[in-house]
Each structure stands twice: as C-alpha cells, then as structure tokens.
Amino acid sequence: MSVHATGFHHPGLLYRGSAEYVAAVADFVRSAVTGGDPVLVAVPGTNLDLLRGALIDVSDRVSFADMAVAGRNPGRIIPGVLLRFADDHPDRRVSIVGEPIWPDRTELEYPACAAHEALINAAFAGRDAAILCPYDVVRLDPSVIADAWSTHPTMIEDGALRDSDRYADPAVTAATFNRPLPPPQPDAESLVYDDSLAAVRCFVRRLATAHLPGERAEELVLAASEVAANTVDHTWGFGRVTVWTEPGLVVCQLQDTGHLTDPLAGRIGPPHIRHRGYGLVLANELCDLMRIHSSPAGTTIRLHKLR
Amino acid sequence: MARLTLLDRLIPGDHVCWTTGDEAVRLDSLTEVAETGFREGHRVVYCGDDTADVLAAFAQRGLPTGRALASGDLRVPPIESSYLTAGVFDPQATLSFLHREIGAARDAGYRGLRIVADMSWASRLVPGIERLLDYETEINKIFAEGYVLGVCAYDRRAFTTASLRTLARSHPGTVRTGRPFDPARALRVRHTWQPFGLRLEGEADLLNESVLRAVIDHLLEILPDEYPRAAVDVSGLTFVDTAAARVLLQAPDRAAGRIRLVGRSPALDRLIEFHGAEPPADTA
Numbered sequence: 001m002s003v004h005a006t007g008f009h010h011p012g013l014l015y016r017g018s019a020e021y022v023a024a025v026a027d028f029v030r031s032a033v034t035g036g037d038p039v040l041v042a043v044p045g046t047n048l049d050l051l052r053g054a055l056i057d058v059s060d061r062v063s064f065a066d067m068a069v070a071g072r073n074p075g076r077i078i079p080g081v082l083l084r085f086a087d088d089h090p091d092r093r094v095s096i097v098g099e100p101i102w103p104d105r106t107e108l109e110y111p112a113c114a115a116h117e118a119l120i121n122a123a124f125a126g127r128d129a130a131i132l133c134p135y136d137v138v139r140l141d142p143s144v145i146a147d148a149w150s151t152h153p154t155m156i157e158d159g160a161l162r163d164s165d166r167y168a169d170p171a172v173t174a175a176t177f178n179r180p181l182p183p184p185q186p187d188a189e190s191l192v193y194d195d196s197l198a199a200v201r202c203f204v205r206r207l208a209t210a211h212l213p214g215e216r217a218e219e220l221v222l223a224a225s226e227v228a229a230n231t232v233d234h235t236w237g238f239g240r241v242t243v244w245t246e247p248g249l250v251v252c253q254l255q256d257t258g259h260l261t262d263p264l265a266g267r268i269g270p271p272h273i274r275h276r277g278y279g280l281v282l283a284n285e286l287c288d289l290m291r292i293h294s295s296p297a298g299t300t301i302r303l304h305k306l307r
Numbered sequence: 308m309a310r311l312t313l314l315d316r317l318i319p320g321d322h323v324c325w326t327t328g329d330e331a332v333r334l335d336s337l338t339e340v341a342e343t344g345f346r347e348g349h350r351v352v353y354c355g356d357d358t359a360d361v362l363a364a365f366a367q368r369g370l371p372t373g374r375a376l377a378s379g380d381l382r383v384p385p386i387e388s389s390y391l392t393a394g395v396f397d398p399q400a401t402l403s404f405l406h407r408e409i410g411a412a413r414d415a416g417y418r419g420l421r422i423v424a425d426m427s428w429a430s431r432l433v434p435g436i437e438r439l440l441d442y443e444t445e446i447n448k449i450f451a452e453g454y455v456l457g458v459c460a461y462d463r464r465a466f467t468t469a470s471l472r473t474l475a476r477s478h479p480g481t482v483r484t485g486r487p488f489d490p491a492r493a494l495r496v497r498h499t500w501q502p503f504g505l506r507l508e509g510e511a512d513l514l515n516e517s518v519l520r521a522v523i524d525h526l527l528e529i530l531p532d533e534y535p536r537a538a539v540d541v542s543g544l545t546f547v548d549t550a551a552a553r554v555l556l557q558a559p560d561r562a563a564g565r566i567r568l569v570g571r572s573p574a575l576d577r578l579i580e581f582h583g584a585e586p587p588a589d590t591a
Contacts, residue, residue: 195472195481196514201546222546225548229550232472273583
C-alpha cells in the first residue's frame with residue numbers, strides 16, 4: 001500500500017480498530033523512512049501514544065505532534081503543521097500522517113475540518129509530498145466517512161488503495177462546508193465598529209480578560225483586531241463584534257459586509273513579508289477554532305478561545 | 308463652558324485627525340486647544356478659511372483674543388499663506404510655511420507650537436489636492452521632533468467616508484465626538500538623539516502603519532554616516548498587529564542592518580517569529 005511516488009499524494013485511510021490502524025500507519029511511515037523522506041506523524045493523543053510505541057525503532061527519523069493540540073483549530077493545520085513541516089525541509093519530499101478528525105470533534109468544528117481536508121489538495125498541488133489521513137470507520141459518523149471520499153483523491157480500504165470516484169474540485173467541495181453559523185447567545189454584548197481597531201480591541205479586551213488569563217486574552221484581542229482590520233481594509237461599511245462565553249470557551253464573532261472569496265484565506269501565508277495577508281493566518285494560529293461563513297451578503301468569522 | 312476634553316491629552320509631537328460634525332462641539336474644542344496652549348507657553352496657529360468665526364467664538368468663550376493676537380501667542384494666517392498659495396495646494400509651499408512657523412515660534416521662545424488646521428478647503432476641487440495624502444503622511448517626521456502639535460480638523464459633512472478613512476490613516480491618532488484622544492490608543496512617535504533613533508509608544512496597527520513607514524524611511528534618510536546604526540525603541544508599544552510588524556521587520560532589511568529594534572516585548576518576538584523572521588539576536 002505504498003504511496004511512495006513523486007508528486008502529491010493524499011490518501012484517506014479507513015481503519016477498523018487499533019491493530020489495523022497501527023499496522024497500516026506504521027507501514028506508511030516505515031516505507032517513507034526507508035525512502036529517505038522526513039516524516040511527521042500528527043495524530044490525536046491516544047493514537048499518538050500507540051504510534052510512538054510501534055515506531056520506537058525509527059523514532060529518531062520521525063517527528064511526532066499531538067494533532068489535538070497542534071491541530072485543535074482545523075484552520076491552523078495547513079499553515080501551522082503541514083506546510084510548516086514541508087517548508088522546514090525545502091527541496092525534500094516529505095511524508096506526513098495527518099489525522100484531523102476524531103469522534104470528539106464538535107458540530108461547530110467539523111465543517112472547518114472537512115474544508116481543511118478538501119483544501120489540502122489545493123495547498124499542496126504541485127508539491128512533492130504524501131499526506132495520509134486516517135479515518136476511524138468504527139467510531140466516526142458514516143456521513144464523515146462519506147465526506148472523506150469527496151476530499152481525498154485516493155482511499156485505502158481493507159488494505160487496498162484505489163481512486164475515489166467521488167473526489168471533486170477542492171474549492172467546490174470546500175464551498176459545501178461554507179455553512180452559516182448558529183446565532184450568538186441572545187445576551188451577548190456587541191459593538192458596532194467602523195474605522196477604529198482600537199475600539200474593537202478595547203471591547204474584546206474588557207470582556208476576554210474577565211474569563212481568560214492575560215496572555216490568552218491578549219491573543220484573542222490580536223486575532224479579533226486582525227479580523228476587524230480586514231473589515232476596514234476591504235469594506236467601506238460597518239462591522240459588528242460580539243463576545244460571549246460558552247461552557248469552557250470565550251467566543252468572539254465579527255461580521256461585516258465584505259465577501260471573502262478565497263477558500264484558502266487564513267490557511268496559506270503570503271510568500272514574503274513584503275506581501276499583505278498574514279491577518280487570518282495569525283488568527284488561525286492564535287485561536288482554538290476559527291469558523292468563516294462568507295457570502296455576497298457578508299462575512300461572519302467566529303473565534304473560539306478555550307478557557 | 309462645558310469641559311469636553313476631546314483634545315486635552317494632546318502634547319507636542321502628536322498629530323491627530325479630528326473628524327468634526329457638530330459646530331458647537333468644534334468651536335468649544337478649538338477654544339480648549341488654544342486655551343491649554345496659552346497656559347503651556349505654546350504658540351497657537353489656526354489655519355482655515357473661517358478665521359473670523361473662530362476668533363469670534365474664542366472671544367465669546369472668554370479667551371483674550373485681542374491680547375493673544377497682539378502678543379503673537381495666537382496667529383491666524385490667511386489660508387493663502389498656508390495651504391492654498393495662489394489657490395493651489397502645493398505640498399512644498401505648505402512645508403515651507405510649516406518650517407517658517409516652527410522657526411519663528413522657536414525664535415520667539417515658545418515651548419511648543421500648536422497648529423490647528425480646518426481642512427474644509429480640501430473638500431473642494433483644489434488643484435494639487437491629490438497630493439494631500441502624501442503630504443499628511445510625510446509631515447509626521449516633523450511632529451516626531453516633538454515641538455509641534457498638529458490637529459487636522461475634517462468636517463465629516465464635507466468629505467466622503469472613503470476619503471475620511473483614507474486621510475485618517477496618515478495620522479497616528481484619530482479623534483471624534485465620543486472618542487477623545489487617548490494616547491494609549493494612538494501611536495506616539497518621537498525622535499531621540501541618545502541613542503539616535505525613534506521612540507514608539509502606544510498601539511501600532513493597520514490604521515497607522517503608513518505613519519510608521521514614513522518616519523522610519525525618514526530616519527534612514529537623516530541617519531548620519533558616522534552613526535553605525537539607528538535605534539528604534541519599541542519598548543513603549545503596547546500593541547502591534549501584523550501590518551505594523553511587517554513595517555518594523557522590513558526596516559532593518561531596507562536599512563541593510565543600520566536599524567535595530569530595541570526593547571522588544573515577548574509578544575512582539577512571537578509576532579516576529581510568526582512572520583518567519585528570526586528575532587535579531589543583538590537587539591535586546
């Protein structure tokens with residue numbers, strides 16, 4: 001089941017139980033190590049422990065990351081985990097195990113995860129890399145497995161690699177996950193802003209510091225300021241910033257009249273510091289979830305910060 | 308007179324865009340700027356094409372207008388000698404005006420110079436008006452010297468939202484009714500001599516990054532050959548966003564290493580790292 005050929009490969013791996021998981025993923029990793037690739041294994045907590053144990057003999061050739069931490073925010077995985085690893089090894093083919101979806105993913109997180117899976121294909125187009133995405137067929141909802149068939153050009157099922165007949169244009173697939181967000185809590189405080197980013201920061205800072213330690217509060221302030229900066233830069237209208245708390249979370253939402261048409265916005269950084277466009281990438285980096293819903297009628301961006 | 312305190316926290320070196328709308332508020336606030344200036348030993352220069360109205364408002368609000376005009380504490384030069392020489396906006400002529408006023412105020416022993424400009428003339432199709440934005444951006448280098456305080460009053464009824472927003476971004480601070488000048492929410496830029504460079508305070512973001520770029524460009528122009536490097540002291544910055552960080556990060560590159568950032572906070576170092584740049588090791 002080796003996918004060790006030049007070009008970009010992005011197979012989904014459907015697994016049943018930890019024995020099949022460990023065998024299939026370890027096989028992929030060992031094959032990549034033998035081929036001389038830098039390898040990253042980014043999977044959530046318990047799966048990470050299983051793989052660390054199974055790959056102990058090649059652990060000096062493999063990097064490990066807990067996806068539930070590094071990829072807590074699905075929007076951060078492409079810029080902060082996958083592309084970062086690829087860019088750390090310029091002119092090398094890289095092999096990555098990336099497991100972005102697990103049963104505990106919330107309803108609000110899932111559309112950003114599925115869009116992420118679709119957009120990997122666009123972000124890595126033309127690169128020399130293999131990214132294997134394991135899916136737990138036993139514990140994940142069948143609709144999630146169905147989505148995996150449309151976000152992966154190839155799938156591995158029962159040990160066999162085959163083309164997915166449901167794989168479609170990544171931008172088109174990602175657009176199906178551009179879904180409206182549930183309304184804010186009715187008692188949430190909000191502020192209408194136009195060209196004062198300082199006012200947005202002051203508002204978010206006041207509410208965030210009541211629920212978050214200083215440094216994390218300031219990270220949310222910076223993320224909100226970056227999103228509001230897009231309002232100021234790309235619209236002549238007003239924006240509204242709303243802040244509330246949910247169990248375990250501080251939520252900050254910014255709405256404006258702009259239309260964000262680039263599905264990769266926030267998932268790929270600009271090529272050089274001379275260029276603009278770092279704001280949403282930074283917001284993804286700083287937050288535990290960033291959801292974007294955009295249409296010609298306006299854009300809503302919701303930021304989560306865990307308490 | 309009610310204390311409005313829209314502009315009372317301004318000090319020499321500040322340059323604000325003041326969006327006005329309510330006439331009574333405007334005249335009250337102008338009076339306050341002048342009154343504070345007289346008290347601080349500053350000369351007050353009012354530029355606009357409504358000087359008669361403003362002088363009457365000052366007198367009505369109890370300012371000793373006649374005495375101040377006679378002593379030179381207050382000057383109201385005609386708009387033709389400040390912004391509209393021969394009916395045209397010529398940035399060079401306006402810069403010369405500014406330098407003449409600074410020289411005269413210094414020679415007369417004033418501790419500072421307050422220039423309050425009513426910019427309503429700029430809402431008309433004046434020849435040269437397309438150069439106003441560059442001019443407003445460039446003169447930030449003069450304010451950085453710390454002697455002149457500049458208030459540019461833009462009547463929101465006379466300008467489009469788009470042009471007001473664009474012009475506001477050439478000022479390190481903005482003021483409007485309900486949003487008084489607060490140094491903690493604006494950028495303060497001051498030139499320093501020991502060490503040679505700039506000191507930055509307050510918040511640097513997308514809305515004032517063009518000011519930051521202009522003053523750093525100017526710093527490079529005037530950096531004497533015998534000084535190996537200029538220091539940009541960022542220890543007083545309480546907030547920096549990606550737009551401002553990019554300006555700060557590109558400065559050492561553009562200066563071929565002749566600019567160093569001094570007093571970086573951990574938050575700024577994290578931002579530098581995020582942009583893929585190495586925090587310069589020698590600039591603690």
